[in-house]
Every structure is written in structure tokens, then in C-alpha cells.
Amino acid sequence: MLDGKEPILALAPMQDVTDLPFMKVISSYGSADVYYTEYFRVHGSSNLEKWILESITKNPTGQPVIAQMIGNDIPSLVRSAKELQQYPIVAVDLNLGCPAPIVYRKCAGGGLLREPKRVDSILGALRDAISVKFTVKTRIGFDSTGVFDELLPIFAKHSIDLLTVHGRTVQEMYRSEVHYDFIARAAQAVSCPVLANGNVYSAKKAEEVLQFTGARGLMIGRGVIRNPWLFHQIRHHRRGEPIFIPKGHDVLQYIRTLYDAVRPPDIRELAQVQKMKKYLNYVGLGVEPTGQFLHQIRRATSEVEFFKICEDYLNHDRLMPLEPFSLGLKETDVMAGEHL
Template structure:
């Protein structure tokens, strides 16, 4: 099935993020501005695979009536094909993605996710297996290479041997993890060397960045992950930019309301012992746009318990709620929780 968007527009995607992109998180975008498509956390496909209920719920939730793409991570052709056939029985599930990018060592050491980028022949046979059993839209989400971006042309050829319907390229290598500047020129290369739509991913931080990437690569759209956690209005802003209308500029007061939504989601799940730690996971991204010196990040990381944490949010965000929320992350701040707020 061809991609449900064209090569010449700008389709928008919420990136898959483990322990973040669940149904309640996706639902937030219905109020703040929905992307065209969502991608769910991955299903691990192996001999004893199961489709986890929470991921299934996210896929079936269809926020704003938009499709949620399922994602597989695995390396066994037989079980991948079997799982694809099983997923195909759900008429609501129309999109399936193969993860070729996860950089966590405990994942890539099993030769799945980003680990598959070390084995182009395996990529070819996995794509053949998925194609044989999956009749819906099939995509691949890949990085530029394992060690080096110089691997990209060969990896792209391997992916294109049994072509997916579109490819998302996170313009970093596995070794880079989430650091260093994405190299978008490889996205331009993929656009030039394939007939299918290419989606750009990696530090799509703002409308300005979207414009830059569209102009320099001619990609068919963008996928936002951490940037959408930081700024859930990003898809609305992209749409407004593309339409040429005024772009919504959230204030710190708006951000405080977003944090309320996040807290309610966390508390509604019940059984969350450390709700404050779960909220901090989100605030590590939100905080990148609150103040340039990283004082919010510093204080919120030290808050103990939910009520103390929300008091810190009030202190920083409601002191003057009309202050604009930064459009892009303040330079030098760090989202990694075990770091001081300011990156060395």
C-alpha cells in the first residue's frame, strides 16, 4: 500500500518513544495540534512475542482520527512475518514500521534495532519477510549507519531492494546516540536516490528548522520526538507556517497547563509509585525552553515528591505567565537527568 501522503507535501509525525508515546500522551496532541501520523512504541518480535496491551491501546486510539503506525524490533524473519500476518487481521492497523535505529547497547548487541545496520543482508531478508505477510503501508526507520554515515548509501540500497512505502531517516549514526548535529545532507541523498517519500528526523526543533530541512533536502515530511515532548504545539506551528498564517507562540503559562495535562495522565494510570520521577522524565525536555540558565531544570531535578515538584513548576512558570516559552531549546542546557542543567 503506498504511503498515505505525497512526496511533495510536508507530512508530520510524532516519533515513537519508549515509555513516552502511549495513548494518553498522544491524546494531548488532539488539544495542542495533531501531527498527521503517530508512531507507537515498538513491539519486540521474537519466539515468545506478544502484542503488549498498552501499545495496542495506543495504536487503536487513533488520536484526532489519525493513524498510529505500529513498529517492530527484531531479527528473526519467521517471527517477524508471523507477527505481521497477525497484525494484518486488525483492520484499524494500516501502517507498520521496522526499527533500524535503536542505539541502546542492550538492544543493538542482540543484532536488532540499530544493530541491524551492521548487516545489510539481514535487512534485505527481513524486508522480504515483512512484505510477504503485510499488505498495509510498510516503512523503515533508520539511522545513517552504525559507526559512520559513510555506510548510508549501501544501507539505503539494502533497504530499497524490497522497497518500503516510505523511509524515515534519523540523520545520526548509532554511535552518536542522540548527540551531535544531525547530518541532513544524507536525507537529500536518500530523496535523490529513491522513488519513495523520505521523512526527516533528528532535531526538528522549530518551524524554522522544518523550512530549512524541506528546502535543503526536498523531503516529504518531518518527524519530531523530543522536540514534541518539549513543545507539544510544534505540529500546530508547522501547519501554521506551511499555511502562511500567524504562528502560535506559547507562553510559560501555557506550558504550566501542559504540565497539568502530563501530571493528570501520570496520576490517572494509577499504581505509579514515583509519579514525580515520571513527570521529571518529561520536564527534562520541557525545561530546555523555560530559562536560559537552566535554573528550572536544576530546581525541578532536586524536588522531592509530586507536590514539591509542582510548586517548583508554579514558581518558575506562573511568576510571570506571559513570558514567551523559547521557540528552540536554550543553548548549552542538557536534557539528561544525571547531568547538571548546564552541559559541560
């Protein structure tokens, strides 16, 4: 994959989203080239979470899986990396980008970007412990981009095999425009392949980001929740082939498929409806521009009510590009508290 000519298309690691059922759904609509797990929480007394391991051991996609870790304790990270390599993964990834306050306040995820020397030590220890590919997902700084020039030589020093750059700082969360120029700088500065991450929501946008950054590929998260055909569309666009645009009833069927796929056994109806709102927060941004669909969905309390609202807006044959009507305040509100 790293040596191929076509851009690498990766499904982003999204906490409480990219589990086994979601991976299976996405693989049926136009699979990613590689899937990342939710992050394994690593600390002194941690064990590998069984439900995340299932996305590795029961991987239904036919594509490789990368296991992501988050933490800051070197012995624990080394221990977990060695344990993960006993499973069928192609790489171990270190999360240096999670912007959730509950994470960065513990100096994990994006919080580590405040301490480049500590990042240096962690990467050195992990590089020695990892015999499969070793990858890193990062943002471009914590509260400013000034540290990025310090981080790039550290990434290069430890010969990581793949670097994913989300083009925002940790404190920008998802509020700002993506600073694609910093991704382009990374692609020039390190010898390993770079994946561009952040606000890729259409095949056209994907091509623009690839051309501007010179990245080896794309990591996409929220855009694929909204539009599971996106990887498929990007490949067709690059080949100059007609792009499939779903109609309303296609989107409705996707929601039905997702509802059934992510429903745990014995879950209460209300809890399942609440769970689905997490996904519909993203899908809804591409349904209609007024916010009424999301307003109604967020107030649904039963399966019948939930699907009645979906049918009211989606049971039609009109084309739906599923590009977000707003990339501003509404999407920022949706992102609050998410680890994407």
C-alpha cells in the first residue's frame, strides 16, 4: 500500500465510532484501504480493551487494520505495543492529536504536543519496541503552531513509517479552517508518507487537498460518517468515472443498515435511539440546511419516531450529495466532546 501509486484512503480512528460494526458497514459501501481502531487507553494498570480488540481479531473488511494507542507512560506504552503485535495488525499508531479536554489535561493525546522532549522519548522507546510499521497521528500544535517545526525533526529522527497530520491545533478543536499548508510542510520535511486529515467532505475536496499538500493519502472520519460512499466517490473521481450520488432513499437505507449493525444485544430502545443520534449529528448536516432535521432527530425517543423523521426527510428520489450545508457553528457544536 505504501509503495502504490494511488492515494491511501484511511478511515480515521474515532472513539466510540470506529468499532467492529461500523467498520463492517463502511466496508460494504466503498471500503477504506486501511482501518484504524479506536484508541487503546494505556496506563500503568491498563489492559487491552476487549471490544476494541474485536475490530482486529474479527476484522470483516478484508483490509488491514492499524491499532492506535493513547497514553504517556513509556513502560506501559511499550508493554501494550508488544501485546498488540501478537494480533493481526499491520502497524501500531500513537495518538498525539486527541483534542478532548479529559484527555489532554492528563498530558495524553494532543496534550503531549506541549512537551516535544517527552514526545521524543516516547517515540524512541516505541520505535525500538515495534517490529511492524510504526505510525503517528498528530495535530500541528497545542495552542499554537510554533512547536510544529520542533516536532517535524523528532518525527523524522525516529524513522516512523507513516505520519498523519490533522491541520489544526488542539485548542482549535474543529472550529477553525484546516491549515493545509502545515500538512504540505510535513510532506516536504519527513521522508515517510504523510496522510492529510481534516474536513475532507467530497471527492472534489479530496483532490484539492491531495494536490495542495502533496500528501500520500487522506485520512477521513466525519465525512465518511455522513457519506459512506465517499471513499468510492474519491476513487471514481480520480479515474474520471461518473461519481455515484446517493438519493434520499439510499441515505435512508444507510441509516437503517447502521441502526441494525450497531445495535448491541438486549439494548433498550431509548438507549439505541440515543446512540444513533451520535451518527445522525453528522449525517444531518448534509440532509437539509435549516437544522430542522437535526432538531427533530435530537428529540426522538422511540424507534418509530426516529424513523418517521428520517422518512419525512429522506424517503424520496432526489440526489443528495451529502456535503455539509454548514462547516461553521453547527458542525462545531456537533463536535463538542467528540474524540474525532
